[in-house]
Amino acid sequence: MKQKFILTLTILTLALLVGACGGSAPAPTSDEPEPESAENEPASDEDPLQVILFINGVLGDKSFFDSAQRGVDQAVAELGVEAKTIEAGLDQTQWESAFIDTLENEPFDIFIVGTFQMIDLLERFAPDYPDKRFIIYDAPVNFESGCCDNVYSVMYKQNEGSYLAGVYAAAMTTQEIDGMNPEPIIGSLGGFEIPVILDFMVGYEQGAKETNPDIQIIRQFANSWDDPAKGKELGKAQYSQGADIVFQIAAGTGQGVFEAAAEDGHYAIGVDSDQALIVEDADPDQAARILTSMMKNVDNSLFRAIELHQSGELAYGQVETLGIAEGGVGIARNKFYEESTPEEVKAMVDEAEQKILDGEIMVETGF
Secondary structure, three states: OOHHHHHHHHHHHHHHHHHOOOOOOOOOOOOOOOOOOOOOOOOOOOOOEEEEEOOOOOOOOHHHHHHHHHHHHHHHHOOOEEEEEEEEEOOOHHHHHHHHHHHHHHOOOEEEEEOHHHHHHHHHHHOHHHHHHHHEEEOOOHHOOOOOOOOOEEEEEEHHHHHHHHHHHHHOOOOOOOOOOOOOOOEEEEOOHHHHHHHHHHHHHHHHHHHHOOOEEEEEEOOOOOOOHHHHHHHHHHHHHOEEEEEEEOOHHHHOOOOOOHHOOEEEEEOOHHHHHHOOOOOOOHHEEEEEEEEEEEHHHHHHHHHHHOOOOOOOEEEEEOOOOOOOEEEOEEEEOOOOOOHHHHHHHHHHHHHHHHHOOOOOOOO
16 A cells, blocks of 8 residues: 555656656657748748839839839739839939848848849849849849849830931921921930930930931930929020921920920820820810820830749840830820821831831940
8 A cells, every 4th residue: 555655656756757847759650750940931922022122213104114114013903913113212322321221121932123223232132142133124234244043124215206206306396287397306314324314315416317308306315314493494506496296205304395396286205104094184275285295114024034033934034125026115195195196107107017026126325
């Protein structure tokens, strides 16, 4: 009896000691593998792709950056990605700190930037994030340096689309339409004298001169992307010199050209987006003066890039250039174009477009 009592007491004591020491769970058998902890559990294939759109400026230009936003918005709506837009503002001295802060503090799978001002930052910092992916539009990084295997660059043949704009402007300036002078004079206003803007202008001027060798073309630069008052002043100056149509390639500054066209009874060509349709609700009189726009389809290109990334087909470590054939550029054939443009002019533009596609017309470049 005494021995039985001692045995029972020993068993109870051992049980208490094991419980107090937090004894481990039984080892799993080969048929029951140990479950992974939540911390180490791999991400689900259904987790949404996280996209950052970094704007070195602000939205609201009704052109270049707004087009980029539309492309990301389309990816959110149709591809199920999650996206956040960071507007770094107009003070260029703040861009680098905003860029670094976004890299360090915002979750992302793809980081999208645009314009040549972002090349240096991307080349310096993208290698520090080898497991992330970066897209830069309208500018190429230096892939030959070996820095950027996780970067995809998309460029545009804006010279091709601008060639069509030049054909159109040269043909329209001689039409018997209210607001067209008898002299064949057209103009262009660039934001800055930089290669990408010159690429627009070179194509525009080539298309115009091959349509009418006697045409006069006024070329100016505003040295600003965000000064509509200056754009209006320079637009009025070109109209006063006899220009019927001014091609604005100046982002927000170019909105002033539309104001000048509406006030002076002349015409404009928009850029990057279908600007007549964008401004129509706010100012239909301005919209009616934008005969067409040379569209650089940033929106289409970014949606396409995100879609290709999801399918594992995006060409990281390379630059891709999209022209008329790839849907990267073109001119807006909207209701204003259809209503204002004579059939013979439409036919001239269509013919020029087909010749570019067929390789019969080689468009010069500003690069």
